[in-house]
Amino acid sequence: MSKSDISVIIPYYKSSHTIDRAIASVNNQSLLPQEIVVIDDYSNTHEDSIKIEQLKKQSNIKIISLSENLGPGEARNVGMKGSDSTYIAFLDSDDIWHPDKLKIQHSIMEKEGAFISGHATELLKKKPNKYNLQAVKYNKVNPRKFLFKNKFPTRSVMIRTSVDKFFHPNKRRSEDFLLWSEILLSDYEGYFIKEVLAYSFKEPYGVGGLTKDLKKMHNGKIDSYKILEKKGYISSFYSKFLCSAEYLRYIYRNIKIIFNYKMKNS
Template sequence: MQSLVSIITPMFNSEAFISETISSVLNQSYKNWELILIDDNSKDATLSIVQEFIKIHPNIKLLKNESNLGAAISRNKGIDSAKGDYIAFLDADDLWKPEKLEIQIACMQTENCDVCFSSYQLINEKGEALNKKVKAIPQLAYSKLLKSNYIGNLTGIYNAKVLGKIKTPDLRKRQDWLLWLSAIKKSGKRAQGMKESLAYYRVRDNSMSSNKLNLIKYNYWVYKKGLGFSTLKSVYCMLVFLKEHFFVKSKQTISINKI
C-alpha cells in the first residue's frame, strides 16, 4: 500500500489561482494523499471555491484562521494536522506536474533519503511559460544549503515518519529555507535533488525576488533570528550568501525552449 503524503497549502486571497492549484493535486498519478488547506482569513472568494472541492473530495481538508497570522503559522497548523508519513508543500499559486509525487516518493524509498526536492519551471501570473527552469542540485548538503536556499519549497518533501514533524520558525519571509535546513540537519544525510522538472513556480509581480533590498534584509534575518547567529556571523554569512546567490545559484536557472 502507498504511504500517505500530507500536502500543506496556506492560502490568503487566492481566488485567482487556487482552483488550478488544487486540480494539479487531484491529477497526481500517486493517489494516497491528503491536501490540507489553511485559509489565513481571506476576504475574497477563496473559501467558497475550496468548499466546492471539499464536497466532492474527502481527502481535501480545510483549516481556518480567525485572523491573518501569516504563512509560517498557517503552515505549522497544517503540519500539526498532517497524518502522512511524508509531508510536502505547495503554495496556493503554484502547480505540480501529474507525476510529481509518484517520482519523488519512489526516489525517497529507493534511495533511503529523508529529504527530496526537484527541478521546476517558471510561469507568469497568467500561467504562461517563461521558458526558464531552475535545476536541482543532485546531492545537497547542509553546508551548501546554508549558503543559499537551493530547495524550491513547492518541490520539497520530507519523511515525517523518520524525522518527525519539522515546523517553520515564525519569520515573515524565508521560513521555508529554515525548515529545510532543520530537516537536513536532523536527517544527517544529504537531500536528494531530482533533475526532472516536476512543478511550476508562479512568478508574481510583487515577489520578494524582484526586490533586491528585501532579499538582503530577509535573508539576513534567517541567520540572525532564525538560526540565532551573532551579528558578526550573520553579516559574514550574508556576504557568503550574496556571492553564492549571484555567482553560483543564479547559474541553476537556465533557459529552455518550451515547458
Template sequence: MNIKKGLVSVIMPTYNCAKFIGETIESVQAQTYSNWEIIIVDDCSNDHTKEIVEQYSEKDDRIKYYCLESNSGAAVARTAAMSIAAGNYMAFLDSDDLWTSDKLEKQLEFMKKHGVAFTCTAYEQIDEDGKSLEKVIKTIPKTDYNRLLLDCPVGNSTVMYNVEKMGKFEVPNIRKRNDDALWLQMLKKEKYIYGLNSVLMKYRIRKNSISSNKIKVIKYHWILYRNIEHLSIARSVFHILYWCVIKVLKIK
C-alpha cells in the same frame, strides 16, 4: 505520532489566492499517485479563496480546509497544516504553484529506490497566466546545511520528506524566507536534502509579490541568519552579499 502508511499529506498555506488555487488543487487531483490528502490552511483571506476551495472539498474528501483565527503569516499557516497532517510523507505546495501529474509517483519512487528521507526536484517558471517563461531551475544531487545557507537550491513546492523518519517540525515564524528557515531546521536532523533533477513543478512568478521585491527580502535574510540561525554578524553579512551578487548578475 499517529501516521498513515503510504499517505502523502500535501501542505498548502494560502492567502487571497482565489485566482489560482483551483488550478493548484486540480494539479494534485491529476496525480498518478492517488493516496494523498491536501491540508489547506487559510491565513484569513478576504477574497473568495474559501468558496473556491469548498467547491472542491465538497466533491473530494481528501481536500481539507481550515482557517486561522487571525491573519498570522504563511509560517503559522504552514505549521498548523503540518500539525494536522496524517501522512507518513509530507509534500509542500504553495497555493499558486502547479505539479506535473507524475510528481508524487516519481518522487516517492526516487526516495524509496535510494533510501532517502528528504528530497526536492527541479522546476520551471511560469507567469501569472500559466505560460512558461522558458526557464528551468535545476537542483543539485545533495544539499547540506552550509550549502543551503550559501544559495538555497530548493524550490518550496518541490519538497517532500519522510515524516516517520524525521518527525514533524514548527516553521520559524518570519513573514518571508520561512521555507528556507524550515529546511535549515530539518537539515539539523537529516544531513542532506537530495535532488531529483526532473522538472516536476511549475513555479508561478507573480507581480508585486513580497519575494519579487528584493530590497525588502534582504531584511528577512538578516532575521533568518541572525535571529533564527544565530550566525555571526560577519557570516550573516557574507551570505547576504553573496545572495545580492547572485541576484544582480541573474545567475540564479
C-alpha cells in the same frame, strides 16, 4: 490510480483565482496523495468564502480555517500538525506540479531513506517533459553548500513527518529556507532531484522591476542566518561570511532588475 501515504499542504490566502489550478495538478498525479489539506489563512472576503465552500465539497480535500492571518509558514505548521501521513508535500496556491512529481519524489525518498528532498522548478513555458523513473538524476545535498543557495523552492519540497521540525513562528520571509536548513544541519539526509517537477507563473524575485519584495526577501535571508547562529547550527564566523555573500547577491539582483527594466523600455 493508487494512493500514497502523503499529505499535500496548501496555504490559501485570497487565492480564489489560482487554487483550482493548483489542486487540479495534485488530482492529476500518477500517484495520488492520501489527502489535500488547504489552510485558509483568514482570507476574510466574500469571494474567498464562496471558493472555500466549493473546495469543501471535494472529498479528498480537508479545509482548516484560521481565525487570524498568520502567514504561510504558520499556516503550513497547522496543516503539518494535523497530518497523520508519513510524508508531507508542500504546494503554494499559485503554483502547479508535474503529473509524476509525487511518484518520482516518493520513490527516491523511499529508496534512499531520505528525510527531505526538493527538485528543480521553472516558469511554465512549455508542455511538461515525460520522465523515465529509472533515468531520473538526483544527488545527496551538502548542508553547508545548501546554506549559500536555497535549491528547494517550497513547491518542490517533501519531508517525512518524523523530522518533527516546523516553520519558525512569526517569520514571513525566508521561513522555508530556514526550516530546510535546520533539517539538513540536524543530520537528516536530503536529496536534490535534478528534473523539473513543478512550475510557477512568475519570476522568483523582482517581479515587474520592483525591488520592494526583493529587499524583504534579502532581509529574511539575513535573519535566517542569524537564527541558525543563535540556535547553534552555525558559528558566528560562518554566519557573518554567509551574510556577506547574501549582500553581494542582493546587489547583483538589483543590478539585474534595473538592467532588464531598461532593456524592456529601451
